[in-house]
Amino acid sequence: MLLQLNFKSGKPVYLQMVDQVKAAAASGALQPGESLPSIRPLAEQLRVNRNTVAKAYAELESQGVIESLPGKGCFLKANGSPFKREVRQQLLSEEIDAAIVQAHHLQVGREEFLKLVDQRLDVFEQKRAKAISPA
Amino acid sequence: MLLQLNFKSGKPVYLQMVDQVKAAAASGALQPGESLPSIRPLAEQLRVNRNTVAKAYAELESQGVIESLPGKGCFLKANGSPFKREVRQQLLSEEIDAAIVQAHHLQVGREEFLKLVDQRLDVFEQKRAKAISPA
């Protein structure tokens, strides 16, 4: 788990952490049941206040990504979204729309866009496969 | 100029606007000399305070991306270095990855994801068609 923060992006630090942990989970770099770095040392390492790390972890817990056991630590949950199908699709559509708008701004056409999506999906699948059997 | 704002991302609205205009400019979607929408109608269309739009434009001017001629409007300045294809794809991949990560946590599989991407692309194409020939 290597976290990299950008203090000038305007994006809140705690949300940067949330997104990176979620990405690590999605790519298999973090496996279900695995423990996350504990709050205090991580805060020191990132040169950020303890509360900021705690806020990131609280957000992750409320999203059902991790579980925090007081006195023990924080652990990645086996995933399983609790949401209705429609809600899941709506949440996902927001992210997809952001990508489509970016493609439009970057003058990337539909064909090229779909090809790129396919490529990135492959990349993630390969990462996950590798993470499971890291021979 | 298609601008898509996310009021919940934590990223300041005016920065979202700045980044999108810069991306459009760097990729040629906006041409040098082209005029940007004026503040008041744009603020209405985006349902945002005029101050926010003004702040975004001020930031863009201070970064040398646009030029504001008081009384005439804002215009895109000559474009130093348009992005190369690889750079564009890399920037776009970041957005696509965000969507893929979200899909993973929402337990949306590859099939359903691709179907949803197609749907959203259709929605945007319809929007654009409407915008070109509005009633």
Next chain:
Amino acid sequence: MLLQLNFKSGKPVYLQMVDQVKAAAASGALQPGESLPSIRPLAEQLRVNRNTVAKAYAELESQGVIESLPGKGCFLKANGSPFKREVRQQLLSEEIDAAIVQAHHLQVGREEFLKLVDQRLDVFEQKRAKAISPA
């Protein structure tokens, strides 16, 4: 919206606030769209730190009970749970179990318990009816 805090109960203050707001919404004392007290004045009135109120409101927003519009205020959302049926029943079972255990400790039998549940359901329905048409 009258909030009453117990600083000695051991239950975190911000959770007491969350529960009371949810109760107010369920009883109709707070109607969808209605605005909640703003953070700073409420903090003063309750003699609690601003951050504590903010944390309560953040929790309510993450539970989908309220919506907070920066610069405008916080508002009660029209309710509609985003969860799957199974998840809803599981979450609800936890609350029901707590009541059943309490009944056991208080030597209240099944018959009397069910009668009491019915009574309380009636009370809430009457409150809601009254709140809608407060002739």
Next chain:
Amino acid sequence: MLLQLNFKSGKPVYLQMVDQVKAAAASGALQPGESLPSIRPLAEQLRVNRNTVAKAYAELESQGVIESLPGKGCFLKANGSPFKREVRQQLLSEEIDAAIVQAHHLQVGREEFLKLVDQRLDVFEQKRAKAISPA
């Protein structure tokens, strides 16, 4: 002595234990002179640290609810004032109301709610039957 702990409620575990023992004592579910489970097995059964159980018992002793005879165990002291029926129903109503509020926000209707209550009551009766004649 049936103890049900909620590790996510925010309320300290040892206080949950104290409150449940007090409720059981005040209603007669626990009789004066009756012995409480000893610390080690209880801690195991509840999957809780022995220190936590010890802290709960210490608190109960300091409140005069139980008496600990070192080497012998803990015993319920003579019970000053058992709750009257109205008091019991009022205490119970608080728990029931919490469940009803939760049901409202989870969009669970009266029918489904009552069905779920019945289900959970059955579950607990089965548990108790098992506890009396264990294998």
Next chain:
DNA sequence: GTGGTCTAGACCACC
């Protein structure tokens, strides 16, 4: 040691 709550006070984005 772990995570969680609360306070106090600063600064930012937005209306």
Next chain:
DNA sequence: GTGGTCTAGACCACG
């Protein structure tokens, strides 16, 4: 004025 983020530092519950 509104809500949101971050810091600094104290205290608590739990293992």
